[in-house]
Amino acid sequence: xxxxxxxxxxxxxxxxxxxxxxxxxxxxxxxxxxxxxxxxxxxxxxxxxxxxxxxxxxxxxxxxxxxxxxxxxxxxxxxxxxxxxxxxxxxxxxxxxxxxxxxxxxxxxxxxxxxxxxxxxxxxxxxxxxxxxxxxxxxxxxxxxxxxxxxxxxxxxxxxxxxxxxxxxxxxxxxxxxxxxxxxxxxxxxxxxxxxxxxxxxxxxxxxxxxxxxxxxxxxxxxxxxxxxxxxxxxxxxxxxxxxxxxxxxxxxxxxxxxxxxxxxxxxxxxxxxxxxxxxxxxxxxxxxxxxxxxxxxxxxxxxxxxxxxxxxxxxxxxxxxxxxxxxxxxxxxxxxxxxxxxxxxxxxxxxxxxxxxxxxxxxxxxxxxxxxxxxxxxxxxxxxxxxxxxxxxxxxxxxxxxxxxxxxxxxxxxxxxxxxxxxxxxxxxxxxxxxxxxxxxxxxxxxxxxxxxxxxxxxxxxxxxxx
Numbered sequence: 121x122x123x124x125x126x127x128x129x130x131x132x133x134x135x136x137x138x139x140x141x142x143x144x145x146x147x148x149x150x151x152x153x154x155x156x157x158x159x160x161x162x163x164x165x166x167x168x169x170x171x172x173x174x175x176x177x178x179x180x181x182x183x184x185x186x187x188x189x190x191x192x193x194x195x196x197x198x199x200x201x202x203x204x205x206x207x208x209x210x211x212x213x214x215x216x217x218x219x220x221x222x223x224x225x226x227x228x229x230x231x232x233x234x235x236x237x238x239x240x241x242x243x244x245x246x247x248x249x250x251x252x253x254x255x256x257x258x259x260x261x262x263x264x265x266x267x268x269x270x271x272x273x274x275x276x277x278x279x280x281x282x283x284x285x286x287x288x289x290x291x292x293x294x295x296x297x298x299x300x301x302x303x304x305x306x307x308x309x310x311x312x313x314x315x316x317x318x319x320x321x322x323x324x325x326x327x328x329x330x331x332x333x334x335x336x337x338x339x340x341x342x343x344x345x346x347x348x349x350x351x352x353x354x355x356x357x358x359x360x361x362x363x364x365x366x367x368x369x370x371x372x373x374x375x376x377x378x379x380x381x382x383x384x385x386x387x388x389x390x391x392x393x394x395x396x397x398x399x400x401x402x403x404x405x406x407x408x409x410x411x412x413x414x415x416x417x418x419x420x421x422x423x424x425x426x427x428x429x430x431x432x433x434x435x436x437x438x439x440x441x442x443x444x445x446x447x448x449x450x451x452x453x454x455x456x457x458x459x460x461x462x463x464x465x466x467x468x469x470x471x472x473x474x475x476x477x478x479x480x481x482x483x484x485x486x487x488x489x490x491x492x493x494x495x496x497x498x499x500x501x502x503x504x505x506x507x508x509x510x511x512x513x514x515x516x517x518x519x520x521x522x523x524x525x526x527x528x529x530x531x532x533x534x535x536x537x538x539x540x541x542x543x544x545x546x547x548x549x550x551x552x553x554x555x556x557x558x559x560x561x562x563x564x565x566x567x568x569x570x571x572x573x574x575x576x577x578x579x580x581x582x583x584x585x586x587x588x
Contacts (some may be wrong), residue, residue: 140258141165141183142251145175145201146190146217155188158244162251172201179208186254189234190217191225199229206233213254217242257514260478280316281464284454290317293446298325303396305441306419308448310572311497314419315379317448321417322375330374333367338380338575342388347404349376350391356405368401368412375415381441382422382433383575393437416441421576451492451499458487461496465503477507482517490524493548498571505569521569549584552577 142164144155152168159166164186169175172193178184187205191198198216205214216237218226226237235257238250280287297304298321306314315334322332337345347356351366368376378384384392395401396416400409418441427433451458462484466477479487483506492498502521510519556566567577 140185140255141167142186142188143167143169143175143178143184144188145169145172145193146188147171147192147194148190151190154244155247158247159188159251162248162255164251171195172204175201176204176208179205184209184212185258186251187212187214188217189214191229192219198225199232202229202232202234213258215250215254256481257478260481261476280313280320281461282454282457283460284449284457286449286454287457290446290448293444294320294324297321297444297446300325300444301415302443303416303418303441304443305424305445306417306448307445308419308421309450309493309495310421310576311492311495312448312450313496314421314448315377317446318375318377318379318417318419322377322415327374327415331371332375332377333371334377334379335367336379336573338383338573342385345384346388346391350395350401350403351410352404353406356403360405363403366401366403366410368395368414369410371414373413375417378416378418380420380422380573380575381418382420382424382427386432386434389434389437393434393440396440451495455488458499459484461499462487462503465500466507469504469507473507476513477510478514480514480516483515483520486517486520486524491547493551494571496571501569501571549580552580553584 140163142159144152144159144166146152146155146168147170149170152170156166156168167178167182167184169178172195175187175189187209189198189201189205191201193201198218202214202216205212213235214229214233216226216229216234217240218229218237219240226234226239230237235254236250238246280291294317304318304321306317308314308317318334319332322328335345335348340348343357347364347366349366349368351364351369352360353363354360378392395412398409399413400411402409424433424438424442428435428438451461462479466479470477487499487502494501502524503515505521506515506519510516552566552570555570556563559566559569563577563581564574567574570577
């Protein structure tokens with residue numbers, strides 16, 4: 121078996137590559153020595169084996185990060201050798217070497233766990249570029265592992281992930297709110313994690329063993345919300361064939377979380393205010409009042425002060441709910457948490473699919489450049505979609521949803537070479553409209569993919585129509 125090896129100038133050593141161990145498995149001495157010289161010039165620690173059996177013994181005796189494996193070895197099939205190497209070093213990156221006429225075997229090897237392949241004859245430049253890419257891959261893999269370890273050791277407060285200064289301030293407020301029994305108003309854009317914050321407040325406090333009941337005020341019609349919250353008696357309305365206890369009574373001693381409380385009708389606001397003040401409720405159709413002992417946590421992405429001024433939200437209820445308040449920062453206000461959140465979501469997706477996932481440098485740059493109108497929920501959905509449409513372990517920038525690229529494309533350079541500043545509201549509007557257009561008008565699917573509630577989407581579309 122002969123191979124043409126082209127000479128090339130020595131490239132600078134890779135930063136951190138001297139920590140990587142490379143094993144070259146080939147039965148031709150000239151090939152082994154040429155590959156060793158290239159690898160050492162890049163800073164790899166190298167060892168060589170002239171047969172599959174020799175490589176197995178070396179794997180059992182020492183640590184190996186990268187294996188350059190010839191698929192044409194005497195006494196052993198290439199795919200069998202790959203299988204044995206993967207059995208001994210599951211985390212090692214394997215690059216297979218194959219002849220020009222047997223590329224199909226290299227493709228099969230990649231399906232069986234090989235990272236990449238190179239065909240003989242190959243140049244030293246080609247090998248160097250491949251080893252550089254492997255080094256970058258392993259570096260990113262190590263960084264992701266360290267991030268996962270950080271997440272496990274301290275991921276924030278409760279199940280909240282984030283270490284930005286804005287989040288540290290939020291954790292201090294949550295800690296105080298958790299040991300109080302006063303109502304709390306949680307403010308933040310859609311997708312920032314208002315329910316997660318509410319759960320952290322509840323489960324970090326003294327009543328963590330009591331019920332936590334979330335209610336989506338934006339997705340239910342007023343009559344249904346009223347019967348859900350306050351309950352009803354048999355015969356109160358058509359279909360009420362038996363009495364039902366309300367959530368405010370069921371959550372005895374615990375917490376009711378009113379998500380999107382700003383969507384409640386004014387009539388329901390009045391009834392909720394009375395229930396909070398008097399600590400009792402009157403089920404629909406009943407003349408009797410039922411005492412309750414429940415804490416109210418409320419959340420909204422609306423400006424309630426503006427709603428009060430416009431007469432769509434009761435001033436007295438606003439002050440009753442706003443005894444304690446906290447604001448969750450938007451993701452664009454804490455971009456430094458994006459890598460941490462990405463590692464958290466990829467770890468969970470990797471466990472679910474039994475395949476480790478990582479992000480390329482270009483993909484991470486794209487995530488950091490995005491303004492994320494749907495915030496953390498949109499980031500999570502973006503990574504979930506990318507994993508679904510990416511077959512290999514590495515997610516490239518081109519594998520991210522097109523909405524991520526459309527946000528970046530709306531920021532052309534100005535005449536002075538500085539990027540034109542576009543208001544966040546305009547970016548959000550353009551992203552929503554583009555996504556609905558790409559989905560042929562399917563608004564429900566658009567809301568899901570953007571990581572925002574359907575009620576929020578319809579409200580924003582209504583606002584855009586009024587602006588036009």
